[in-house]
Amino acid sequence: MRYLKKISYIVLFIFIFSSCYNKAPIERTSIISGVGHDLKSNKKLSSTFEFTVFKGQNIIDKMIVTTEGTSIFDMYNKRLLITKRKHLPGTIRLLLISENRAKYGISDIIDAFLRDQERNLNTTVAVSKQSTENILKMNPKDSNTMSEEIEDLIKSSFEANFTQNDVTIKDLFNMYYQEGRHIMIPYVEKFKDTIKLGGIAVFKDDKMIFVIPEEEAKYVNILRNDKAQGFLSFTSETSKSFDIACQSRRKIKVDYDDENIVYNINILIYASIKEANIDNSLELSKEKITELEEKYSKEISKKLQEISDKYKNNYQFDAFDIQKYAIAILGKDKQKYVEDNFKNSKINVQAKIKILSSGRIIR
CATH class of the missing domain: 3.30.300.210 (Nutrient germinant receptor protein C, domain 3)
Known part of the structure; x- marks a missing residue:
């Protein structure tokens, strides 16, 4: 009994004094809610990060950071040099890809999510008509961030227009790697001062080739889903x-x-x-x-x-x-x-x- 009692004290000591070891305080952390990928005119890659930051006293603010680089993790590293905050992994709600970037190719984006274990595979993915930087900088109407707003828009659409529900990164993997399938994901665009679903983005291999317009998407969805x-x-x-x-x-x-x-x-x-x-x-x-x-x-x-x-x-x-x-x-x-x-x-x-x-x- 005395031996078991000593063991319990040791375990309790380790639990108390090591549970918060090397953990950043909440004021120095950031939660990435969404990432957008764009293509600049000179064929240089661009990423826009939308994240919330905690400022103490229950104050939460939204920040947007855009970086350019030659690869996804080149831009990720540059983002870390700007925000000065610790990144919490697995929090991304939305992966948004601009139409220009989608036509250029997204094999690198797919590979990054496939290999990086910190990436959330339940992230909603969509293509945007406008640049992702412009869309993520918009002021959300019903949510804290535009990423949440677009994710909610896509998921609530399952109740109408026979919309597809295979819209996560895991579904993207299946469409890309399974024989006889093609990537088809929601296509969003600006509508007045908010965002609407504008159709379906269609890919051949890893490149977007055309958009099924809104007025035909309902019937394609019936045939597909x-x-x-x-x-x-x-x-x-x-x-x-x-x-x-x-x-x-x-x-x-x-x-x-x-x-x-x-x-x-x-x-x-x-x-x-x-x-x-x-x-x-x-x-x-x-x-x-x-x-x-x-x-x-x-x-x-x-x-x-x-x-x-x-x-x-x-x-x-x-x-x-x-x-x-x-x-x-x-x-x-x-x-x-x-x-x-x-x-x-x-x-x-x-x-x-x-x-x-x-x-x-x-x-």
């Missing part, structure tokens, strides 16, 4: 509207015949009617609901087929994350064949709307 949420609106020639809240489910079937690859995308949309400015809207019988399901299933199928044809024929690009299914069937050694022959493949889209609720109507 499973268990996505959003609203669909249909209007008739008389301007009467039919609006439904939806959750979509996606199934992919790949057929291979006579050296032709056929992708069959089947979308099942579970819906609740939110607005039905249609004739006899108070009499949504079972027969009427079935009629509406058939009518609008045809409309959304036609729209989705047009979108799939556009990106396959005009861009020869898989914006729907379906090539991986062909590679899974044909084998990894057929990856180049699958990608090179995507423009010659066929995509069949079939969508079905299933109305689960007609909504609340008080007579």
Whole structure:
């Protein structure tokens, strides 16, 4: 017992006197909430760091530091010479990449997050139309930093427009390294005095090649994502509207015949009617609901087929994350064949709307 008592005293002594050893006081620490990457006109790299600093007496301030250099860690070292504060690792909420930098290539950014164990793999990643320095210097409306504001914007968008939810660094790794996949991440831009989602940034390898515009992103998202949420609106020639809240489910079937690859995308949309400015809207019988399901299933199928044809024929690009299914069937050694022959493949889209609720109507 005496031996155990001595051991307990030693452990307690070590715990008390070593727990805060070599730790900087909070007034000398900084929390990086976001990092932006830009490209200067002379092809020199630029990084903007947005971080909060503690000034004592519960005062928290925001600071922005921009550095230039030849590599990510060259700019990181220069940042340390400016801020005079200890950096707390693993706190980055947002990785923002400007459009110019994305088109230049992001393989170095991917490699830095892959190798550096202090990097937070749950960091949200996005591409910005404007320079990241200009965006991070904006005054946030609802958060302490612009990084938090943009992260909240992207994550709250999951509830509408069937937006993708694979938006972290871990998801970026999967899209970059898995066979038959391409990087597709949110694209943000200035809107008045705040930020809005402006579409989807699309990459080939590590370079951004184009942006899917906002008005088409909803339909690309339906084709690309499973268990996505959003609203669909249909209007008739008389301007009467039919609006439904939806959750979509996606199934992919790949057929291979006579050296032709056929992708069959089947979308099942579970819906609740939110607005039905249609004739006899108070009499949504079972027969009427079935009629509406058939009518609008045809409309959304036609729209989705047009979108799939556009990106396959005009861009020869898989914006729907379906090539991986062909590679899974044909084998990894057929990856180049699958990608090179995507423009010659066929995509069949079939969508079905299933109305689960007609909504609340008080007579």
